[in-house]
Amino acid sequence: xxxxxxxxxxxxxxxxxxxxxxxxxxFYFDRYQDYDIEMWRYAVKLKQSVDDNRxxxxxxxxxxxxMGVLVIINSKGLRDKxxxxxxxxxxxxxxxxxxxxxxxxxxxxxxxxxxxxxxxLNDQNNISQKYKKIEVINSxxxxxxxxxxxxxxxxxxxxxxxxxxxxxxFINDAENIQKEIxxxxxxxxxxxxxxxxxxxxxxxxxxxxxxYNVYYSxxxxxxxxxxxxxxxxxxxxxxxxxxxxxxxxxxPEFHDFNNYEFDNIHDKINDFFSEKGRLxxxxxxxxxxxxxxxxxxxxxxxxxxxMAHKLIADAILKEIKVFSKK
Amino acid sequence: xxxEIWYYLKKYKRWWLLPLILVFLxxxxxxxxxxxxxxxxxxxxxxx
Numbered sequence: 001x002x003x004x005x006x007x008x009x010x011x012x013x014x015x016x017x018x019x020x021x022x023x024x025x026x027f028y029f030d031r032y033q034d035y036d037i038e039m040w041r042y043a044v045k046l047k048q049s050v051d052d053n054r055x056x057x058x059x060x061x062x063x064x065x066x067m068g069v070l071v072i073i074n075s076k077g078l079r080d081k082x083x084x085x086x087x088x089x090x091x092x093x094x095x096x097x098x099x100x101x102x103x104x105x106x107x108x109x110x111x112x113x114x115x116x117x118x119x120x121l122n123d124q125n126n127i128s129q130k131y132k133k134i135e136v137i138n139s140x141x142x143x144x145x146x147x148x149x150x151x152x153x154x155x156x157x158x159x160x161x162x163x164x165x166x167x168x169x170f171i172n173d174a175e176n177i178q179k180e181i182x183x184x185x186x187x188x189x190x191x192x193x194x195x196x197x198x199x200x201x202x203x204x205x206x207x208x209x210x211x212y213n214v215y216y217s218x219x220x221x222x223x224x225x226x227x228x229x230x231x232x233x234x235x236x237x238x239x240x241x242x243x244x245x246x247x248x249x250x251x252p253e254f255h256d257f258n259n260y261e262f263d264n265i266h267d268k269i270n271d272f273f274s275e276k277g278r279l280x281x282x283x284x285x286x287x288x289x290x291x292x293x294x295x296x297x298x299x300x301x302x303x304x305x306x307m308a309h310k311l312i313a314d315a316i317l318k319e320i321k322v323f324s325k326k
Numbered sequence: 327x328x329x330e331i332w333y334y335l336k337k338y339k340r341w342w343l344l345p346l347i348l349v350f351l352x353x354x355x356x357x358x359x360x361x362x363x364x365x366x367x368x369x370x371x372x373x374x
Binding site for chain 1: 342350352359360363
């Protein structure tokens, strides 16, 4: 009997200890930012699973402070002001499709390159009699790849009847992993999430093949890239069906601008879309040779900060051909 | 210090404190590793 009591007390002690650890970590990460934990909070608070190939969408009407910035999701699941699906006749509408860089991870909504573009294009809007206003809709969703972006366009994006789609292309868009966010323990326990996070960090250091430069390069080799080009074809064809202009903006990889290892990948994407007659804008030249970390959102987060978003918008503005023939 | 803690737990039969000590030791190690491991991960490995 005494043994049973001791066992019971031990079990309770372990449970309380884990609970104390959970509470401690919640207070700790409320005070000290950690990129993985902020991503966990993004997944738990702002995302929900869907059964189609998108795997997840934003929860409409949700909001959360992430990386010190308030992220508000509108009623249609986008991090932007409200736009009706029906496009007014005198509006030229651009839909920007992309992932967390497009979403504006770590920057205020109005500091994203989409919103800067909208403001600056409207300031310059003196060249069309047909259009009185230009809308640039930010439809960026974190962790999306091109496959998911294509499904988003088909299920949701094209409902906005855009005149133009800007595909904000990032180097990891070629991967085919869709994250499941329905794991019971991951969604509810920060302790579990953080253990997973640290385990992953250790594996990145130990396993060279998992490092970003090796991983990204492998996405564009051989059979991987051949399969991926099929998705790019599908996206291009789908927009062509509706006579929608496509502009591709190749966002730079922000880890190291002094030793940039992905020029050949930029070239591959540039060549693919240029051969199809699409405008390709590559803002990399704005950043090469600079101190990469000066463009990071935080010391442990190489997402582009507000200054980087501004430079991306500047690069787009130099080349985008709004109102011209498709 | 470890031996002193162990002595205290054993002498005063506070063995039920051991899980708490171990959990917070584990947290300390995790937080230390989280701080010192460099960011070399690609965005793809957003694990959530």
